[in-house]
Amino acid sequence: MLFTPTQKRAAAWALMALLALGLLRALGPVLTPFVVGAVLAYALTPLVDRLDRAGRGRLPRVLAVVVVQLLVIVVLAGLVLLIVPVLVKELPLMREQLPTLFDRIDGTLRPWLAQFGIHVAFDVDSLKAQMLRYLQGNYEDFASRLMSSLKVGGSLAFALLFNVLLIPVALFYLLLDWDSFVHRILELVPPRNRPAVDSFTHEADQVLGQYLRGQLLVMITMAVFYSVGLALFGLDLALPIGVFTGLAMFVPYLGFGIGLALALVAGLLQFASAKALVMVAVVYGLGQLVEGFYFTPRFVGERIGLHPLAVIFALLAFAQLFGFVGVLVALPASAVLLVAIRRVRSGYMASRLYQSG
Template sequence: MYGANSCFCSLKRIFNYYFAFFRPVCPAQALLPSVPTSSNPFSMQFTNTQKRSAAWCSIAVVATLAIWLLAPVLTPFVIAAVLAYALTPLVNWLVESCKGYLPRVLAVLFVELLLIIAVLGLLLLVVPIVAKELPLMREQLPQVVDRLKTSVLPWLAQFGIELSLDTASIKAFALKYLNANYEEALSQLMSSLKLGSSVALAIIGNAVLVPVALFYLLMDWDAFIARLVRVVPPSMRHAFDEMTDEADMVLGQYLRGQLLVMLIMAIFYAVGLSLFGLDLALPIGVFTGLAMFIPYVGFGIGLLLAILAGLLQFASLKALVMVAVVYGIGQLVESLYLTPRLVGERIGLHPLAVIFALLAFGQVFGFVGVLIALPASAVLLVAMRRIMLRYMSSKLYKE
């Protein structure tokens, strides 16, 4: 009996030592006197910093999941929030400039009216392009196809590039789809709207909801931001204010510089194409400049439109030479001078990073992701800068 009791006590001491060794203990607790602890070997102790980090990570995960699930509903509100962020300084400037003689509600209505006029003006740029290009495509497309087959394809064959061009199918396409008049196209559009009534209602609803949401956000933007700041714990508000101010500065510098680049390039392309005698120089040039908000993608779309318009109007290599000269010079000026000087790589939002952010957020959150891509990128950029500063000042980096 004595031997069995001795063996049992030895096993008990071994198990107690095992669980005491593997139980995670904070380094500061090792210097404190031992206190009774739970007998559960799987119990873990977390520091306050770890608890706060876990709480913020949980909030971020829940917010991301909510945005992903509610993306279709959030679209008009996110559009209104982005517009309110961009237009609030203008509203504040109008109110302060009038020194109390202009109520804020009138300033908001005036800014919204200017925005609606600008959007309608941009949409009207598409009308002359469509109205001019459809008859030209109907008349010139068969000739352009024959010219490509007889001149361009043999020239490419000299360099070992073999391409096949089905001219009969292209001509059949032109005869089938481009000979329809505007009345038939309008009737087809109306029938498609009837078939997809939910889509049409969603578009109309968003078109109405965005100005309404924008009005209320512009009226109460400062109060809305103040309410959001009050949610942040008091101990973290100073760091939160510094981070949001820096992100606002980065995003503001990028947007102001990019808008100035877009304006300059729109004027350049419109004037350059008009000097070569292109009829659609103004709408194509302005569209190319405005589409450059999406780096490289907007330039590519404008380039294709200019090539198409030039080939349909001139039906010769003059169109290719014209587009190559204007868009080649424009791309060099924009890439080598305007963007580095006006946007500035010192901000840190490289064009490739902008493209990746737009594609990544768009893939995850849809159209809402495209809208929040740049603000989120600015916040992530500021966060990465702060993390790098802490890392480079830590012992891990210096050792």
């Protein structure tokens, strides 16, 4: 059976895609800092370009890159300094209130279940002893255990430190030469295919730009919403938990779920009553409604058009294939893939094969 030139080209592109996929999977840990740097560079390049144009050529572009990168570092450092000290301060409170919390939950839950003929025996003493064993260790013991684990898993610690140091370096050079990198990649496209590729990259750029910058606005807005909402209920950890929940929404469903669990635990430890459940139901319930029906449609829009099931599948599939890097690029890559699927579908609908069917 002879293949047409079009079929041969399609098979060659499919083979190249499979080889690239295998290479990406094999080099996933090595590519992590470069992928993170590329995602950040794509999102921050418009800001660098604006600063560069504001200088009107009198100032070198490298200065704009340094300013933007320092701004990112200051923001990240501020978030760490905001969240970590508060959580460390609340650790003694958790040690004090946890036994009482277990007793109140047991005293409330067991009679309530008994009304429905369900008799459950909770080993509260064992749960308290186990939890306190994890919380009562002092910081010296924690430090010694940490150093011991670093000695055992030295390669993992080195890899983490290597990524932390390499990401800013990769981000700097990508921001400095982003347009040049994109131009060199597009130069590899044959001239006869460039109009179609340019049209595709333009549409994909619009989708990605709207997603990334719109999602950033949603994250900031929801971080303020959750922080204020939890603070109105009097939660001591309102600010760090609210900020974490809003920023963690970059990973759909997972970030929201972790933030909700943190708020529920903190509320139960502080209030030890049904007020914690009411607080979580009101703040996080309203948050989901406001984010889903107003902020996301307004800031992100409907251009991406990914179904919720497609979002969940993309996160699980990319995480399975590429680990942390997969989670990071799952939705942007799915958005670009959706653009390609739309074009393939449009071409098929307009083809003779479909018309004659």
